[in-house]
Amino acid sequence: MAKSVLLISRHAPWAGSDAGEALDIALAAGAFDLPLSILFMDDGVLQLLEQQLPRMLEQKDLSANLQALPMFGIEQLYVAQQCLNLRGLGDSCLAIAAERLDDQHIQQLLRQYDYVVTL
């Protein structure tokens, strides 16, 4: 059986190339049909918000790539509820469907994968 990867994406969408480069790891796994899930933590949770206007920062829209993940076979997206709460976004609507996990469930999640990659 193929070894699985949990990718933890921890950077804001428009703060340099981290968020995009994390996403590229996911898309590459999808292209090779390998099991990978993404957990959004810290400022990475900001990638999931609705109504972003990247063009005002002269940036390319990442959300289209995020929305394409299911087409690449990346269907399991998770978000750390505590990280949303800390940013005053606890009840926010997310543009991308992600399962909200508390810290205890994140601990369990980390044990389910062969590898954890944090970007």
Next chain:
Amino acid sequence: MKFVISVLSSSNAPSTRRALRFAQAVLAAGHDIVRVFFYQDGVLTASNNLVVAQDQQDIAKQWQAFIAEHELDAVVCIAAALRRGVLDHSEAQRYQRDTVNLAEGYQLSGLGQLHDALQQADRFISFGGE
């Protein structure tokens, strides 16, 4: 034990020095390194245009020597490298750039090479941040 090591920060970052020391320790302990994968600013370690003052450690050069000595599979993410100005012969030709600066011993390739290595390995450790 088979290891994959990824390097995510530039050669000036302490984490890139720690990555090298870790890799040396892996081999010294009798384990194998399936592949070293350079991604994000880690690709800058593979540039042979770095010039380091004589009284400072040249970690990029040490990485290059380590890779050569052990004939390691050292892959540099091509997309990350291009956007940071690290080019091999064919990319310099393709994009009509004057400078070829990918150091010897490294290969430009895609992120698929990271996933391919992970499938063959037992352990993956990445070095990024500071």
